[in-house]
Amino acid sequence: MIRLERKDEQTLKLTRELGEAAEHRLDLYLFIPGELNVDAQIIPEQEFYLQGIFVNRTYSSRAQLAPLVQSRLISRSATQSDRPDPKYRLSLSLYAYQYVIAIEAAGRNLLSTGEVSREEIGELLELTSTILKRLRRNVPKDSGLSRYHVNIDNYLSWQTEQQLLMLAARLPFADDQQDLRDILVKVAKREHQYRDEQKYNSSVVNDDSTRMSNKMRLLRRLIEYPITFKRKTQELGVGEQRWLKATVAAVVMTLVSFLLFESRLILGDITAMFLLVAALLYGAREFFRDDIRQKIWLWLRKGRPKWKHTYVDVNSEQTIGRSLEWLDYMPYEELPEEIRKARKGSAPQRGETVLHYRNDSKMLPTRFLSGYVETRESIVLDLDLIMRVMNPSSHSVYRVSDNEVVEENVEKRYVLNLVVRDVEGDGRVILQRFRIVVNHARIIDVELSE
Template sequence: MITVEKKDGHKIKISHVIQETTNRQLDLFIFVPGELGLNSHIISADEFYHNAIQGKRTYYSDVNHLPLVHSRLASRGKLSTEQYRLSLSLYAFQYALALEKTTQALLDSQEERTLEEVEEVAQLTIRILKRLRRNVPSDKKLHKYYENIDNYLSWFTEQRLLELVAHLPRNSEYSNIKTMLLEVCENEAEHRLNHEYNSSKARSDLTRMSNKMRLLRRLIEYPVTMKEKTDELGQNTRKIVTGFAAGFVMIFVTLMLIKARGVLGDITASFILALSFIYAAREVFKDDLKLMLWRWVRKGKPKWRKQFYDVNTNQLIGRQLEWMEYCSFKNLDEEIRQIRKHKVSQREETILHYKSTTRMSPTKFLSGYEQTLESLMLDLRGITKLMEKGSQKIYQLNDGQVSKESVDKRHLINLITRERDEDNTVRIQRWKIVMNRSKIVDIEPIETESSTEPSGLE
């Protein structure tokens, strides 16, 4: 199951957990309104891939007690420094993701929350942090990693709970919710102060504290994030096509030169003029022929290849092939056309299609982990540059009085995802992305009935 959430600015985070399957295909279809005028001449498919799509793959485990078992063993000297760091990093990373998702869900719905709902989240955070702090390693090297993780999780928990206090709807139970959340935040601030995790200068400078915590987040993510190496495919093919096009055109140029020499005789002004036209035609037709051959040879083939390596062992654990292209509605698969529901307004849409096929080797994963979490950050900032500035004037009639309201100009982008596992299980999901020139306003999931399971013989 894929989840889509909005991030700062015009960024969208697309996340999904990949189970033990070794082969998997992912398709993203981005339907951009035709009124924006997006096409391959304004933003090429390659440019969109490099500027708008950024991927990251990490280890993932839903067995939350495994890192804690490792921490207990490490406290007895039975785990190496790297194993301990990896285990606690995974535990902290999963906790941070879960807390982000939970608090964001409380804020996005804009519904009034009861004290019991928010208290459940707060109590879960308290219990998880207590479990982490139950076994503090005595070894100095291990204690350094523990302090970094405990410091960040304490600060991150405080920040997310303060965000709830600031943005939760005000209702009859808000005062009790606020008191309860602020108590947890004060306890975490006192915990960091008692353990002297941060200097007085860092505590008094918000920018310095934010930069430090961002660095700690990167240190936590590093051991569980796979290294990527991206190669652009078709480089040798491009050289062959270029050479073939040049040679093919030169055959005709040579024949024309021989013909011109036979007709015009010795080197004269007419011969030089004819020669200049022949070479000018060569340059024009050579580029056109090269482009035509290149498109024909590379049609339907992947453009990039990614290789994934374990950061701890540098062992190759997976490969991924990627495509990026513009496509028309009539060339889409029938199941995608049905989900989009073709109407007059959709005929003018510009469709961007991203495709990836992944092959992983779970047997080469770290011991105890058989799943990975893939996160794609989709940056739509390039599309917003095509949107008009300003706002629209809307007039309303209320009790015999005419009022004028200014509303921002918004555009609707449809996102359809399709997952296909190695057993041919297909899952299709759809979202509506409402955005204006300055930000993404809302992301609305649309119900679909297109998941298909592999058929078996009776």
């Protein structure tokens, strides 16, 4: 299942869990309203790729609230001595990351059902309490590892508090279920009190929500770094482009030299007429050379990948996967039939600009960390480049209210459609369409279309 959510005012975050299959293919078709007149001249593909698409992969597991590395971590913590285990940081990060992903997934599942179950709330609270207690049972003796443990414990406590308070605020509790809301708030307060007792954060940070959020964002990065794959990028076709440039220059120069030689034979000695012909030939060379090279280059690279990535485990420094990526503008008529059906295109919609991103990857699960056979991919889409060409104006809308004509000022909004197709190695296909409502400054709403 693919999930798309708003990350901040101008960015979207697409997340997908990659199963045990080694090969995967992802296609993103972004339909941009035709009135914006977006094309390769306004927003070049490479510019959008470099500034608007950010991809990372981490280890993942289907075990939701029971981290796979749990037993290994506890045993290492219990036997910690004056000689610290060099893999302790990795084990602790794996433990914390699995817990964070699990509690976030549990929160989303509870909110998506629209119902409150005492059993589910009770299980969530019991498991969070058990996992945090196991983490806090043994603190490493080494001072460096102890500080790392404190940072992880600080973040997990804060994240647990935030998730429980979110559920208390958003879940539709019935009148006879208000005690569940009180329990969630009570456990959240207990985590807050725990951090105060441990003196994890200064009073200045505790009193400033912005500073606290920024600090926790940095601690989240601390957790994710050891389990996030290093991504090495290589742009394809660079050497081919140089050879094409040299070849076109040689052919055009040969043609111009031949024409100059013929002109010299016809016109005789160097005269004003010969100089005029030479100037026209050199001008024509400059006029056509770049156009010829560009058209040949587009023909050669059409349908071929533009970037190659290598994924490296930051712990073992082993290559554990590779991927190829495409980014092109596509005419509506060239879209696959299933994509057009998913878009539900009509005559007005065929004026839309379609930006197609493709990602083909092949992983090597045999080189993964012990206990892990799956990965999790996050793609951040920054819509800032598209928002820059949007009209910031507003207009008036009139309506009748109590027999009075009311004038309302309405901002101009645009609807982007994102069709996502995920193909696994076994041939299983997931096809989804999302509607993204935006204005010139921010993303207003993201919804999954039926």
